[in-house]
Amino acid sequence: MIETFVNDFIRKLEYEKNSSAHTLRAYEKDLSQFNTFLRDEKCEGLSAINHLTLRKYLAVFRTYNYSKRTIARKLAALRSFFKFLNYEGILDSNPIETLRIPKQTKKLPNFLAIQDVDTLINTPDISNSMGLRDRAILETLYSTGMRVSELVKLDEEDVDLLGGMVKVQGKGKKERLVPIGGYAIRAIEAYALTKMKKRAYQNTPLFLNKYGDRLTSRSVGRTLDKYVKVSGVKVGTSPHTLRHSFATHLLDKGADLRSVQELLGHSNLSTTQIYTHITTERLRQVYEKAHPRA
Numbered sequence: 557m558i559e560t561f562v563n564d565f566i567r568k569l570e571y572e573k574n575s576s577a578h579t580l581r582a583y584e585k586d587l588s589q590f591n592t593f594l595r596d597e598k599c600e601g602l603s604a605i606n607h608l609t610l611r612k613y614l615a616v617f618r619t620y621n622y623s624k625r626t627i628a629r630k631l632a633a634l635r636s637f638f639k640f641l642n643y644e645g646i647l648d649s650n651p652i653e654t655l656r657i658p659k660q661t662k663k664l665p666n667f668l669a670i671q672d673v674d675t676l677i678n679t680p681d682i683s684n685s686m687g688l689r690d691r692a693i694l695e696t697l698y699s700t701g702m703r704v705s706e707l708v709k710l711d712e713e714d715v716d717l718l719g720g721m722v723k724v725q726g727k728g729k730k731e732r733l734v735p736i737g738g739y740a741i742r743a744i745e746a747y748a749l750t751k752m753k754k755r756a757y758q759n760t761p762l763f764l765n766k767y768g769d770r771l772t773s774r775s776v777g778r779t780l781d782k783y784v785k786v787s788g789v790k791v792g793t794s795p796h797t798l799r800h801s802f803a804t805h806l807l808d809k810g811a812d813l814r815s816v817q818e819l820l821g822h823s824n825l826s827t828t829q830i831y832t833h834i835t836t837e838r839l840r841q842v843y844e845k846a847h848p849r850a
Contacts, residue, residue, distance in 0.1 A: 668797060721736065816831065
């Protein structure tokens with residue numbers, strides 16, 4: 557029913573908006589689900605879709621007990637799709653504008669204490685090349701706050717060890733420069749001395765697997781899981797936990813919110829503001845513990 561329009565929408569996201577492969581897959585899946593719903597409802601044509609249709613679709617989410625976060629993501633896909641249809645003149649009005657969106661429960665990001673970060677980073681056995689690589693990966697993730705998807709895309713030429721800067725390709729292929737600290741620089745230098753370049757690359761990946769290929773986000777996640785178990789740090793720690801820890805520790809030490817936003821590569825300041833809730837909550841706990849009349 558809406559397949560042709562969905563295909564056009566996905567192509568626009570891919571070629572004009574530079575959306576990530578993950579975003580494209582998620583939107584295709586969500587819009588395919590919506591298309592199935594329209595077929596079941598025998599909804600004929602785009603013009604037949606109104607806010608009542610969408611409210612009925614929203615009720616389906618509740619039937620399946622989707623979380624508020626999942627519902628918000630699916631509705632975001634629909635919102636973008638209808639905005640596209642409206643902009644292209646395919647629809648005269650946008651039926652989703654009148655739909656009340658359920659509020660999401662804000663979940664505070666999971667982060668590690670500074671001593672736990674130290675413990676985790678010092679866990680790899682650096683007597684061999686793979687251990688040196690893993691230490692360098694952990695140092696880089698925490699030092700720069702980059703996403704694991706950004707880390708695995710790094711090439712050797714993206715890292716200026718002398719100048720202490722890294723060129724990071726973020727979401728939507730947007731590039732940003734991020735400082736990298738001395739610990740991470742020394743870890744990368746130590747790994748580079750033992751790195752086996754088994755394959756010819758036009759641009760050599762910074763981090764390689766044991767076969768000489770570029771690492772994947774999944775393999776980094778599995779590697780981290782191994783060190784989390786060995787080190788005994790907080791269960792549920794993921795590569796993104798180091799990004800959360802990076803932002804939280806910077807704000808704790810007095811960094812301003814806009815600088816942290818730039819370092820993280822967030823488009824909107826509101827995305828970064830979630831970390832202020834963490835620091836405020838910690839201040840409240842310290843206050844209640846220390847103040848005699850709290």
